[in-house]
Structures are given as C-alpha cells and as structure tokens.
Amino acid sequence: MSIITLLKYREQIIMKLNNHVFKGHRALLGSKYVTYGELELMTRVDLFKASLNGFDWGNSSKGSTQLAFAMLNQLKGEEIAHKYASIFRDAVVKNFQSRDWVYSAVELLKWVELNCEIEKPKKLKPANRQLAKKKTNKPKTKSNVVKEICQELNITQKNLAEILEIPEGTVSSWAVKNEIPRLGKKAIEFYIINVKNQKIVDSYKSFKDLLEAC
Numbered sequence: 429m430s431i432i433t434l435l436k437y438r439e440q441i442i443m444k445l446n447n448h449v450f451k452g453h454r455a456l457l458g459s460k461y462v463t464y465g466e467l468e469l470m471t472r473v474d475l476f477k478a479s480l481n482g483f484d485w486g487n488s489s490k491g492s493t494q495l496a497f498a499m500l501n502q503l504k505g506e507e508i509a510h511k512y513a514s515i516f517r518d519a520v521v522k523n524f525q526s527r528d529w530v531y532s533a534v535e536l537l538k539w540v541e542l543n544c545e546i547e548k549p550k551k552l553k554p555a556n557r558q559l560a561k562k563k564t565n566k567p568k569t570k571s572n573v574v575k576e577i578c579q580e581l582n583i584t585q586k587n588l589a590e591i592l593e594i595p596e597g598t599v600s601s602w603a604v605k606n607e608i609p610r611l612g613k614k615a616i617e618f619y620i621i622n623v624k625n626q627k628i629v630d631s632y633k634s635f636k637d638l639l640e641a642c
Contacts, residue, residue: 448533450499452485452524460484462495464502472498475506476513485524488517496521503533504540512544519543574603577616581623591619 450469453461462469462483473480476497483498484491496517501509520531520539578588585603589596592615602608608616 450502450531450533450536452483452495452529452531454527460491462498464499469498469502472501475501476510478513485521485529488522492517492521499531499536500540503536504544508540508544512540515543570606572603572606573608574599574606581620588616592616 448465451463455461460483469483471479471482471494473494476494478493478497479490482491483495485495486492493513497509497513499521500512500516516539520536524531574585574588578585581588583591585599586596589599592599592612602612
C-alpha cells in the first residue's frame with residue numbers, strides 16, 4: 429500500500445476518532461438537538477437567519493435550511509455555507525428521516541468537494557494600457573512546483589517517487605502538468621514534517637551526547 433493511500437485512510441480515521449461527526453436527536457416531545465464533536469452545534473442565526481426556532485430535518489423547512497447552513501459553516505466557512513445551504517439541505521438534510529441520525533465530517537467534506545465550486549481570487553488588471561503593453565512584451569517564466577520541491581529537499585524526481593512509493597512516471601507527469609494532486613501534496617507535507625522532526629531528534633541526541641561527555 430502506497431504512502432498516499434495510507435495518508436487517505438489516516439485522515440479519515442483521525443476525524444472519526446476525534447468524534448468529528450454531526451448527530452441529530454428528536455425527543456419524544458418534539459425538541460430537536462444537534463451536536464458536532466459531542467458539543468451543541470450553534471444555529472449561527474447571527475450569520476444566517478432562515479429560522480429563529482432552531483433546527484429541523486427530513487424536509488425543506490426553514491429549520492432544515494438553518495441546519496444545512498450551520499453544518500457547512502462549521503467545516504467550510506460562511507461563504508460556502510451561504511452559497512450552498514439550500515442545495516445541501518435538499519441533497520442531504522432532507523434525507524435525515526429518522527429521529528436519530530449521524531453524518532460524518534468526512535462525508536460533508538466529500539460532498540463539498542464534489543458539488544461546490546471554490547472561486548479562485550481574481551487577477552488584478554493593469555492600471556493602464558501602457559503598463560499592460562509592457563507586461564505582455566516581457567516573456568513570463570512560470571516556476572515548476574515539482575522542481576521547486578526537489579530543489580528544496582535536495583533530491584531528484586526519482587528520489588521523490590521512491591519516497592512517495594509511486595511510479596517515477598507519475599512524478600514526471602506532475603512536472604509536465606506543473607500540478608500536484610491534493611493527496612500528493614499531503615504526502616509531501618507529511619514527509620517534510622518527518623524530516624524536520626528527525627532533525628530535531630538528531631539535534632537533541634547531539635546535545636545530550638555533548639552533556640554526557642562533559
């Protein structure tokens with residue numbers, strides 16, 4: 429099993445072990461409670477006022493819309509929550525038909541990844557036409573993210589492939605496209621952290637040996 433696959437499973441396991449789940453409960457008398465990580469989920473009516481009477485689920489009511497917003501806001505922030513609250517309500521919250529339900533953070537993040545478009549920051553336009561002409565006349569050299577990482581770690585692309593336990597052709601493909609997939613970035617970040625931690629351990633051992641020699 430490659431390090432990328434292991435990281436994917438590790439990310440999901442950590443979130444589950446840390447109680448990263450939404451839980452809903454409807455009492456016999458009709459009161460409704462929703463928690464996240466065993467703590468009460470805030471309605472956030474200060475940001476979004478669909479319902480002032482709390483949460484609901486299993487329908488398209490204002491309470492269900494408020495719940496959809498609160499869940500999205502908890503993990504992805506206000507902008508995504510405002511934009512996709514109604515869509516998330518109809519796709520997910522409306523399907524919570526039982527008195528008690530559980531919905532994991534992993535499931536929510538996966539839904540966002542598949543259904544939400546994250547807007548990229550817009551590029552600033554040149555102040556005037558003359559400045560625009562000057563910029564277009566100069567050839568732009570775009571840096572390569574794979575080469576930069578290899579230079580920073582003082583390794584080759586072949587070494588990087590061996591570290592990640594993936595084919596060398598995959599790394600070469602990243603270099604050609606000048607793009608590394610999300611799990612690839614996670615694996616590289618994980619490796620860099622391990623290298624830094626190892627340096628700290630080695631430095632501590634050297635310091636300890638120096639003290640013992642005195």
